[in-house]
Amino acid sequence: MEADFNDFLKKYPAGRRENLIPILQDIQDTHGYIPEPAVAAIAEYLEIPAVKIFSVATFYNEFRFNPGGKYHFQVCQGIGCQVDGSERIRAELSRLLEIRPGEISGDGWFSMEWVPCLGVCQEAPVLSVNGEFYPKMTPSRLKELIEKLRNH
Ligand code: FES
Structure with missing residues (x-):
């Protein structure tokens, strides 16, 4: 699944941390939440520690790390x-x-x-x-x- 996210991320320039929020929004719009393999793929792609991604994402109420209802x-x-x-x-x-x-x-x-x-x-x-x-x-x-x- 992480490989799928690598393909997904290619529409954003690698290593550009300012794209973190747009990427998280894009993934949540597509999947309904942010799956763990996505966090790992983003961490590698943007060169940001996964723990930092979790901390940024939890600051914004809109992001979820578990699948929700419709x-x-x-x-x-x-x-x-x-x-x-x-x-x-x-x-x-x-x-x-x-x-x-x-x-x-x-x-x-x-x-x-x-x-x-x-x-x-x-x-x-x-x-x-x-x-x-x-x-x-x-x-x-x-x-x-x-x-x-x-x-x-
Ligand atoms: S307390 Fe601020 S929106 Fe509810």
Whole structure:
């Protein structure tokens, strides 16, 4: 699999570290997450230690290192969102999908995680689905959103 990523990386110039984020985005768009062999291939290609890649990628909430569901929910657990009820959103999401943070629903459609501040605190509480923000989320809007995604 690492060889596949070597081919994938050839569209970027070798050794150019400034391409790390675009490469990670490209791989996640293609695979839905960043597989471990991809990290090893990027490390070699850009001449960056793998540990540095993990640390840069985890700084950005958008990157995942495990496969998620078709729809991946990120519930903000930043202070602003907590004050405005993100725990209620997380609890309702768990109830509706029957999963906890870090899990994937049995049908493979949904996964969820708690993430640090998503950077749009004025819209709290914020939910992100596959990178798209849903501001000022409420339990009833969440239910509608899940029904919409299920019927999509
Ligand atoms: S605290 Fe949730 S977006 Fe900042």
